[in-house]
Amino acid sequence: MPASAVPKADLTPSISHTPHGEEKREELVRAAFDLIAERGFEGLRTRDVASRAGVTVATLHYYFHTKEHLIRGVMAFTVEKFRTRLVDPRPADLDPLAELLRILGVRGQQRRQAPEIFRVLLELTTRASRDPAIKAIMRESDSQWRQNISEILRAGVEKRVFRADLDVAAATTILGALSRGRSMLSMLRPDISEDEHVDTEVERWLTGRHKAARR
Amino acid sequence: MPASAVPKADLTPSISHTPHGEEKREELVRAAFDLIAERGFEGLRTRDVASRAGVTVATLHYYFHTKEHLIRGVMAFTVEKFRTRLVDPRPADLDPLAELLRILGVRGQQRRQAPEIFRVLLELTTRASRDPAIKAIMRESDSQWRQNISEILRAGVEKRVFRADLDVAAATTILGALSRGRSMLSMLRPDISEDEHVDTEVERWLTGRHKAARR
Amino acid sequence: MPASAVPKADLTPSISHTPHGEEKREELVRAAFDLIAERGFEGLRTRDVASRAGVTVATLHYYFHTKEHLIRGVMAFTVEKFRTRLVDPRPADLDPLAELLRILGVRGQQRRQAPEIFRVLLELTTRASRDPAIKAIMRESDSQWRQNISEILRAGVEKRVFRADLDVAAATTILGALSRGRSMLSMLRPDISEDEHVDTEVERWLTGRHKAARR
Amino acid sequence: MPASAVPKADLTPSISHTPHGEEKREELVRAAFDLIAERGFEGLRTRDVASRAGVTVATLHYYFHTKEHLIRGVMAFTVEKFRTRLVDPRPADLDPLAELLRILGVRGQQRRQAPEIFRVLLELTTRASRDPAIKAIMRESDSQWRQNISEILRAGVEKRVFRADLDVAAATTILGALSRGRSMLSMLRPDISEDEHVDTEVERWLTGRHKAARR
DNA sequence: AATGAATGAGAGTTCATTCAT
DNA sequence: AATGAATGAACTCTCATTCAT
Numbered sequence: 001m002p003a004s005a006v007p008k009a010d011l012t013p014s015i016s017h018t019p020h021g022e023e024k025r026e027e028l029v030r031a032a033f034d035l036i037a038e039r040g041f042e043g044l045r046t047r048d049v050a051s052r053a054g055v056t057v058a059t060l061h062y063y064f065h066t067k068e069h070l071i072r073g074v075m076a077f078t079v080e081k082f083r084t085r086l087v088d089p090r091p092a093d094l095d096p097l098a099e100l101l102r103i104l105g106v107r108g109q110q111r112r113q114a115p116e117i118f119r120v121l122l123e124l125t126t127r128a129s130r131d132p133a134i135k136a137i138m139r140e141s142d143s144q145w146r147q148n149i150s151e152i153l154r155a156g157v158e159k160r161v162f163r164a165d166l167d168v169a170a171a172t173t174i175l176g177a178l179s180r181g182r183s184m185l186s187m188l189r190p191d192i193s194e195d196e197h198v199d200t201e202v203e204r205w206l207t208g209r210h211k212a213a214r215r
Numbered sequence: 216m217p218a219s220a221v222p223k224a225d226l227t228p229s230i231s232h233t234p235h236g237e238e239k240r241e242e243l244v245r246a247a248f249d250l251i252a253e254r255g256f257e258g259l260r261t262r263d264v265a266s267r268a269g270v271t272v273a274t275l276h277y278y279f280h281t282k283e284h285l286i287r288g289v290m291a292f293t294v295e296k297f298r299t300r301l302v303d304p305r306p307a308d309l310d311p312l313a314e315l316l317r318i319l320g321v322r323g324q325q326r327r328q329a330p331e332i333f334r335v336l337l338e339l340t341t342r343a344s345r346d347p348a349i350k351a352i353m354r355e356s357d358s359q360w361r362q363n364i365s366e367i368l369r370a371g372v373e374k375r376v377f378r379a380d381l382d383v384a385a386a387t388t389i390l391g392a393l394s395r396g397r398s399m400l401s402m403l404r405p406d407i408s409e410d411e412h413v414d415t416e417v418e419r420w421l422t423g424r425h426k427a428a429r430r
Numbered sequence: 431m432p433a434s435a436v437p438k439a440d441l442t443p444s445i446s447h448t449p450h451g452e453e454k455r456e457e458l459v460r461a462a463f464d465l466i467a468e469r470g471f472e473g474l475r476t477r478d479v480a481s482r483a484g485v486t487v488a489t490l491h492y493y494f495h496t497k498e499h500l501i502r503g504v505m506a507f508t509v510e511k512f513r514t515r516l517v518d519p520r521p522a523d524l525d526p527l528a529e530l531l532r533i534l535g536v537r538g539q540q541r542r543q544a545p546e547i548f549r550v551l552l553e554l555t556t557r558a559s560r561d562p563a564i565k566a567i568m569r570e571s572d573s574q575w576r577q578n579i580s581e582i583l584r585a586g587v588e589k590r591v592f593r594a595d596l597d598v599a600a601a602t603t604i605l606g607a608l609s610r611g612r613s614m615l616s617m618l619r620p621d622i623s624e625d626e627h628v629d630t631e632v633e634r635w636l637t638g639r640h641k642a643a644r645r
Numbered sequence: 646m647p648a649s650a651v652p653k654a655d656l657t658p659s660i661s662h663t664p665h666g667e668e669k670r671e672e673l674v675r676a677a678f679d680l681i682a683e684r685g686f687e688g689l690r691t692r693d694v695a696s697r698a699g700v701t702v703a704t705l706h707y708y709f710h711t712k713e714h715l716i717r718g719v720m721a722f723t724v725e726k727f728r729t730r731l732v733d734p735r736p737a738d739l740d741p742l743a744e745l746l747r748i749l750g751v752r753g754q755q756r757r758q759a760p761e762i763f764r765v766l767l768e769l770t771t772r773a774s775r776d777p778a779i780k781a782i783m784r785e786s787d788s789q790w791r792q793n794i795s796e797i798l799r800a801g802v803e804k805r806v807f808r809a810d811l812d813v814a815a816a817t818t819i820l821g822a823l824s825r826g827r828s829m830l831s832m833l834r835p836d837i838s839e840d841e842h843v844d845t846e847v848e849r850w851l852t853g854r855h856k857a858a859r860r
Numbered sequence: 861a862a863t864g865a866a867t868g869a870g871a872g873t874t875c876a877t878t879c880a881t
Numbered sequence: 882a883a884t885g886a887a888t889g890a891a892c893t894c895t896c897a898t899t900c901a902t
Contacts, residue, residue: 021886040341041257046872058888061873122341126255129334129402139403165425170412173400174393177408181396185388187344188354193392197385204380205420236861261897272897273863282897451882470771472686476876487876488884497876549774556685556767559832569833595849600842603830607838610829611822617774618784623822627815634810635850666865691893703867706894863902871895878888 025063027053029073036074037116041123046070071127075134078120079141096156097207100175101199103149107179108194111186118183146172156206163208171206178202240278242268244288251289252331256338261285286342290349293335294356311371312422316414318364322394323409326401333398361387371421378423386421393417455493457483459503466504467546471553476500501557505564508550509571526586527637530579530605531629537609538624541616548613576602586636593638601636608632670708672698674718681719682761686768691715716772720779723765724786741801742852745820746844748794752824753839756831763828791817801851808853816851823847 031052035044046067050060064070094102110117128135150172156162185193203209246267250259261282265275279285309317325332343350365387371377401408419425461482465474476497480490494500524532540547558565580602586592615623633639676697680689691712695705709715739747755762773780795817801807830838848854 024886038345040345041255045870047870056888057872058874058890059886062886062888065873067872119341119344122337125399125402126334126337126341130255135403142400142403163419163425165419167412167416170410170416173407173410173413174416177393177396177400177413178389179396180399181392181394184340184395184399185392187340188350188357192388195385195388197382198388198392201382201385201389201420204378205416208423208425239861260895270861271863273865273899274861276898277862280898454882470686470775475874485882486884488878488886489882491877492883495877549771552767552771555829555832556764556771559764560683560685565833572833593849597842597846600840600846603837603840603843604823604846607823607826607830607843608819609826611824611826614770614825614829615818615822617770618780618787622818625815625818627812628818628822631812631815631819631850634808635846638853669865690891692891701867702894703869703896704865707865707867710894712893863900865900865902867897867899869896872893874892875890876888879884879886881884881886 021063024053024055024059025073026077028055028060028063028070029077032070032074033077033120034116036123037119040119041071041127072133074120075124075137078117078124079137081117082121083141083144095161096152096159097161097203100149100152100156100206101203103152104175104179104199104202107182108199111183112190112194115186115190118186122184122187142176146176149175153206162206166206175202236278239268239270239274240288241292243270243275243278243285244292247285247289248292248335249331251338252334255334256286256342287348289335290339290352293332293339294352296332297336297356298359310376311367311374312376312418315364315367315371315421316418318367319390319394319414319417322397323414326398327405327409330401330405333401337399337402357391361391364390368421377421381421390417451493454483454485454489455503456507458485458490458493458500459507462500462504463507463550464546466553467549470549471501471557502563504550505554505567508547508554509567511547512551512571513574525591526582526589527591527633530582530586530636531633533579533582534605534609534629534632537612538629541613542620542624545616545620548616552614552617572606576606579605583636592636596636605632666708669698669700669704670718671722673700673705673708673715674722677715677719678722678765679761681768682764685764686716686772689716717778719765720769720782723762723769724782726762727766728786728789740806741797741804742806742848745794745797745801745851746848748797749820749824749844749847752827753844756828757835757839760831760835763831767829767832787821791821794820798851807851811851811853820847 028049032044032049035048035052044067046060047057049070050057053060060070064073124134124138128138150168153162153166153168153171157164157166157168182193182198243264247259247264250263250267259282261275262272264285265272268275275285279288339349339353343353365383368377368381368383368386372379372381372383397408397413458479462474462479465478465482474497476490477487479500480487483490490500494503554564554568558568580598583592583596583598583601587594587596587598612623612628673694677689677694680693680697689712691705692702694715695702698705705715709718769779769783773783795813798807798811798813798816802809802811802813827838827843
């Protein structure tokens with residue numbers, strides 16, 4: 001049951017009534033996000049960010065004391081983008097397998113339709129190994145994701161949808177790593193990374209429904 | 216002056232008598248590699264590379280016309296490091312499962328003992344999405360790896376070590392993505408990424424030997 | 431927020447009911463004065479001045495069209511501070527020597543207790559060599575001081591308290607220079623600059639009462 | 646015996662064979678010195694310094710890591726200028742009064758002919774109150790000067806050229822302050838500051854040769 | 861083969877100032 | 882009377898690159 005169709009419409013996170021300067025701040029963050037996606041941190045220039053947001057550098061510095069602060073803003077923005085997408089429009093009452101496939105499907109869709117997110121996330125991961133502040137946020141975000149997933153897995157095992165001997169923690173790790181790995185791979189070989197057979201194999205692994213090797 | 220994290224002995228595998236300047240070139244590349252691992256591309260300064268290799272920037276430019284050339288050197292060096300490690304001491308005649316586990320094991324060991332490689336690889340992947348030259352090399356390297364792995368998988372299926380219905384291509388992709396994903400994860404949470412249960416689950420998936428879920 | 435080093439009471443001598451915004455103006459000037467004393471002209475930032483006065487830069491510019499105007503305010507404030515102190519509590523009918531010593535004593539006291547004044551004055555003198563407006567004001571202030579002093583000296587010569595052959599003009603110059611010099615010196619070596627023997631020697635010089643060198 | 650003989654043979658700072666880049670360094674320092682004299686620290690711009698020395702800012706930074714380093718260079722240069730000038734062409738065997746007058750005369754000459762030195766010195770004094778490094782150097786320089794002068798005074802008292810009851814330490818302080826004060830004054834009123842009668846009065850004070858005030 | 865000296869082209873950041881409200 | 886937001890112009894400092902030696 002592939003069918004992981006998720007309605008995109010309700011994804012606008014920002015509320016209508018934001019404190020006055022907040023809009024501009026977000027515009028700047030969004031501009032920075034786009035530029036990081038396009039050129040990486042290496043190619044990120046405050047002047048470009050500012051002009052893409054329709055202001056001057058001085059204005060950028062009015063909102064973000066330093067470039068580092070701006071980057072932290074991008075960090076938060078990106079993580080939020082991820083989180084929101086994941087849990088927001090949750091069709092209740094799915095069976096665990098369907099739910100899991102839906103989640104993985106969303107990621108796949110994102111990889112195909114909004115690869116910038118992953119490019120930025122890759123850059124941020126790169127930074128995380130040097131910047132503790134970023135590392136902490138990413139860890140936290142990962143931790144929430146793991147919780148989500150392991151609950152589903154646990155439920156699946158209980159409901160006998162997944163294998164009885166499935167190691168939930170390890171499986172969670174695998175799914176996390178797989179997701180990250182596919183996003184890396186999609187940078188190099190999107191064709192391979194997004195092959196649907198991959199999902200089929202994942203399903204087999206989790207459910208154990210297949211022809212076992214005999215010896 | 217952190218010594219290059221990789222023993223020198225392994226790294227001049229082919230030629231014993233290098234042309235005059237070749238040594239210095241490699242020293243520079245190694246220095247650049249170390250610095251990228253420490254500070255990322257963002258923090259890579261030709262001056263630092265040169266001084267770590269014991270020469271001046273001017274000398275660096277004698278060996279590498281531009282910084283970009285140097286980076287290509289690092290690219291080659293890193294890929295080589297990867298390849299070498301993989302196939303170097305290959306105990307012949309292993310059964311496919313053991314062979315596969317050995318390969319994955321080497322990666323794990325590298326993640327634990329020489330994480331710089333992955334940090335650099337992450338940086339390079341980041342670049343690959345923008346630099347076609349790098350992308351090409353990484354693709355080529357990946358392609359070789361895939362060939363290696365799928366051969367083993369195919370052999371395993373034939374020998375009935377692995378599941379009969381294992382989709383070799385998809386499984387290869389999964390293993391590649393998993394490996395990449397674990398290296399990303401190990402930057403954030405090495406404890407989780409290197410959990411041995413993960414390998415156990417992978418084995419179950421490939422072999423199909425476990426208690427299937429009933430319905 | 432270091433309080434201005436000078437008591438407020440003395441400083442609004444003339445008008446008791448100041449026009450509406452006058453108070454804020456003075457608060458700004460005082461803040462600027464303090465900051466110049468602390469960091470010099472080099473380190474004077476309108477933003478800091480404003481925030482120390484409890485307003486924003488925009489407000490500062492409402493009161494002082496440009497930074498230069500503000501500085502002129504500080505100039506006037508400082509000179510006034512000097513003048514006031516000098517003549518304010520004048521015990522009438524002192525004999526010239528006592529009067530002179532009193533005046534010099536006040537300066538000494540200021541150097542010890544309110545060195546900021548001299549630091550600012552030094553900065554202003556520095557500026558005077560480039561800014562004619564400031565130069566003019568300082569000259570005027572000096573001219574008044576000279577008049578004061580030379581009257582006392584003249585009276586002293588007449589009353590035979592000072593030497594008969596004292597060159598009043600030259601002596602006035604010397605006393606002015608000495609005072610300035612001591613304030614400079616007190617920045618480097620307050621201990622030496624404020625040595626009381628200095629005053630004794632000055633007295634000997636003016637009165638001629640001492641053991642002359644014989645030949 | 647005068648004994649204040651300090652062989653200054655070794656004071657020629659720039660030897661004919663300077664280490665290669667040393668010349669450019671000095672040229673930059675000299676340019677900075679000139680600009681400080683003209684515009685004060687406030688108006689000191691690295692670009693201007695560089696271009697006056699015939700190089701670009703980048704080159705300036707090649708020689709002086711930061712602006713602060715450059716300023717320290719100016720400091721040393723200025724102090725050296727002072728020290729050298731003082732003792733350089735020393736007609737041996739003068740009597741103390743003549744010697745002292747000569748020294749004061751040199752200063753006067755400098756004030757008239759090379760007022761920049763004093764302008765810079767004034768700026769530096771201003772800084773000294775905030776920058777310990779500069780303060781230390783200026784103190785040291787002052788200390789040497791005091792030693793010089795007090796030796797002459799002592800000799801003068803011994804030889805009965807100066808008053809028997811002259812307080813040498815206090816007189817040294819007075820002469821130092823007077824010199825500083827005159828340089829300040831000369832910025833405002835060169836005419837008055839350089840009046841020769843001032844020197845006459847100083848002489849009277851030191852020698853005590855005049856008509857004392859009777860009572 | 862190697863370097864000291866020099867530089868053009870920017871980078872991030874600062875600051876006095878303006879203006880609509 | 883007071884301010885938040887915005888900016889132009891400039892500032893110090895950096896960096897990959899060049900070139901005569």
